[in-house]
Amino acid sequence: MKRLFIACALWLPLAAHGALNVFACEPEWAALAKAIGGPSAQVYAATTALQDPHRIEARPSLIAQMRRADLVVCSGAGLEAGWLPVLLREAGNGKVQPGRPGYVEATRFVALLEKPASLDRAQGDVHAAGNPHIHTDPRNIARVGTVLAARMAELDPAQAAVYQAQWQSFSARWNEAIVRWQQRAQPLKNLPVAVQHKSFSYLLAWLGMREVATLEPQPGVEPSVGHLARVAAQLQATPARAVLRAAYQSPRPADWLAARAGIPALALPFTVGGNARAPDLFGLFDDTLDQLLKAAP
Amino acid sequence: MFRPVLLAAALTAAVPAHADAELDALRAELKQLKDSYETRIQALEARLQAAETQTAAAPPAETTPASTASFNPDISLILQGRYAHLDDVGERNISGFLPAGHDHGVPRGFSLDHTELVMSASIDPYFRGYFNLALLDEEVGIEEAWVQTTRLGNGFSVKGGRFLSGLGYQNEKHPHAWDFADNSLMYRALFGEAYGNDGVQLKWVAPTELFVELGAEAGRGANFPGTDRNANGAGSTTVFGHLGGDVGASHSWRAGLSYLHAKATEREGELDDVNDLAVDTLFTGTSSTWLADFVWKWAPDGNARERNFSLAAEYFLRKERGSLCEHDPLNGGCAAGTGDAYRSRQSGFYAQGVYQFMPRWRTGYRYDRLDPGAVDFGLNGLNLAPPDYKPVRHSLMLDYSPSEFSRLRLQYSKDKSMAALDENQWFVQYIHSLGAHGAHAF
Numbered sequence: 001m002k003r004l005f006i007a008c009a010l011w012l013p014l015a016a017h018g019a020l021n022v023f024a025c026e027p028e029w030a031a032l033a034k035a036i037g038g039p040s041a042q043v044y045a046a047t048t049a050l051q052d053p054h055r056i057e058a059r060p061s062l063i064a065q066m067r068r069a070d071l072v073v074c075s076g077a078g079l080e081a082g083w084l085p086v087l088l089r090e091a092g093n094g095k096v097q098p099g100r101p102g103y104v105e106a107t108r109f110v111a112l113l114e115k116p117a118s119l120d121r122a123q124g125d126v127h128a129a130g131n132p133h134i135h136t137d138p139r140n141i142a143r144v145g146t147v148l149a150a151r152m153a154e155l156d157p158a159q160a161a162v163y164q165a166q167w168q169s170f171s172a173r174w175n176e177a178i179v180r181w182q183q184r185a186q187p188l189k190n191l192p193v194a195v196q197h198k199s200f201s202y203l204l205a206w207l208g209m210r211e212v213a214t215l216e217p218q219p220g221v222e223p224s225v226g227h228l229a230r231v232a233a234q235l236q237a238t239p240a241r242a243v244l245r246a247a248y249q250s251p252r253p254a255d256w257l258a259a260r261a262g263i264p265a266l267a268l269p270f271t272v273g274g275n276a277r278a279p280d281l282f283g284l285f286d287d288t289l290d291q292l293l294k295a296a297p
Numbered sequence: 298m299f300r301p302v303l304l305a306a307a308l309t310a311a312v313p314a315h316a317d318a319e320l321d322a323l324r325a326e327l328k329q330l331k332d333s334y335e336t337r338i339q340a341l342e343a344r345l346q347a348a349e350t351q352t353a354a355a356p357p358a359e360t361t362p363a364s365t366a367s368f369n370p371d372i373s374l375i376l377q378g379r380y381a382h383l384d385d386v387g388e389r390n391i392s393g394f395l396p397a398g399h400d401h402g403v404p405r406g407f408s409l410d411h412t413e414l415v416m417s418a419s420i421d422p423y424f425r426g427y428f429n430l431a432l433l434d435e436e437v438g439i440e441e442a443w444v445q446t447t448r449l450g451n452g453f454s455v456k457g458g459r460f461l462s463g464l465g466y467q468n469e470k471h472p473h474a475w476d477f478a479d480n481s482l483m484y485r486a487l488f489g490e491a492y493g494n495d496g497v498q499l500k501w502v503a504p505t506e507l508f509v510e511l512g513a514e515a516g517r518g519a520n521f522p523g524t525d526r527n528a529n530g531a532g533s534t535t536v537f538g539h540l541g542g543d544v545g546a547s548h549s550w551r552a553g554l555s556y557l558h559a560k561a562t563e564r565e566g567e568l569d570d571v572n573d574l575a576v577d578t579l580f581t582g583t584s585s586t587w588l589a590d591f592v593w594k595w596a597p598d599g600n601a602r603e604r605n606f607s608l609a610a611e612y613f614l615r616k617e618r619g620s621l622c623e624h625d626p627l628n629g630g631c632a633a634g635t636g637d638a639y640r641s642r643q644s645g646f647y648a649q650g651v652y653q654f655m656p657r658w659r660t661g662y663r664y665d666r667l668d669p670g671a672v673d674f675g676l677n678g679l680n681l682a683p684p685d686y687k688p689v690r691h692s693l694m695l696d697y698s699p700s701e702f703s704r705l706r707l708q709y710s711k712d713k714s715m716a717a718l719d720e721n722q723w724f725v726q727y728i729h730s731l732g733a734h735g736a737h738a739f
Contacts, residue, residue: 060541
């Protein structure tokens, strides 16, 4: 009996080493999975904050990572329509196919904004299910975290208690941070801003800010000089206090318009790793608020 | 909470002692205020706690149905057309190479290219299906119609039906996904357009960080370089392997090696004899092809939106061995006394670079070169001329994509694929797609 115990004790670290492989389509979900999984989960982020998640090549390295995944967590709502289906098809991994516990689409667990009333490509690359950039509202991250913690516990029952404990601890700190951010963001209420792409709709809705102009003439369509001139004219009638863009987006349209309108152009990190001050989820919102508050009156 | 207390302290300090009655009234009011504040805060705290426990206990239910989960298959229609400025050449055969099957060529002037209808969807939790129909005047071709397993697991997947073979790099790409207006000379010489087959494919992806993919196919083998057959078993077999990975955030690559073995019975062809007259031939024997492919892609920080570059090169070596005879047009089959042994060893390659220099705009250059190699006609060598011309072509293209769903292209080619013909070719082409997002492979 004693020997059996020793054998078990020796074997345990080996079992623990077989970590849960998580494939996250975007850095925010990778950061969340790391917060829940800690050392028990091996998390791979398929994209960085400097890459446009709409336009990713289905690279061989991504197929190889998809093959090893026990859990896939992506934004969904059509954001990854150009590459995720190829990875799922080519990787031959049955565990992470849609409909299995190993497949989590974050946008299916929150109420989406900007659901199009009609679907026509003449309106640009619209997402039929609604705006997929839900993570810019920290309350949505908490909602997805609950789902993710439950899924990780389901897929790796041996570590279930660890995942739940780590999630509880993260969630408590996160909820405190949300209260703190909301207090800090009081001056941002009703602040009018222009955005390059509809990347920040959830952030603006959360903080009660107003989006008065979009630089892209249609979602996913590059702004032309003519269109920017029209937006500049529009901003004379309804002034904005800042132009917002995500770190991965070209600085040219936002900078041009900002210089024309005499307002700051803010390169918000958009997701984890978007700049040096956003190395994690907390830093992401700290820096976003720091930058926005500079534009507030 | 602190404010009423401070207020009370300030009041006690400020108000003179003789105003006792007023003070009591104030104190009562203050106490009332404090009580009401405290109950409201308590109520809020209770609500917060309730909300917290609720979210912790039950994960939010899945709300919005995913767009791809609708029961209708993803349907897309691809519209393609072009204007071609070409010399008046009767038959466009690559010198020194047998004309491969499925090759429509390009008519001069305005013309409509294939219109493709594509449907795909999950069939059930275990299979997905894909269907691609190519429409031309008086011709409908089922380019692909297959089912593939989705839940086999451990990196395995099985595909069955009619599909484009996984060999090489360009082979699985339909013409609308090509980077140039016409096919590379190599693929034209090998397969006409691309190698498709009715059969089964088994593919396996290794559980390693380096992308390792191995595949094998067995099929009817009815398409060039094989011929259709009335027999059980497989007429062609294919094996292929691919490796791939990233170098830093900006670079990615894939390399592969493939082998195709096919059987041909009385495969029709056309060769020139020593007097430069066309001779219709029949080939019976085996054809084996090796392909090596390499792709390298670059995008700054892996963000292909603004600028990106891709380099692709493929090389082939094809060996055929069997017998060749002159086609007897009256009785069919071989003309008496013309058959003898035939062996050939031919090769070729293409290399292309495509650069997106700003959003929407791309430019590219492609170099094609074929080597007719060594052809041994046996005793037929008396009549047939061994090929010695090396076909070459340079192509330069510029394309503009207003969105992901539309593309306009201008291409110039200096085509020396036919001996004694140095042709300047111009193409203007449009490729538009309606309907579902087509996710494209690497």
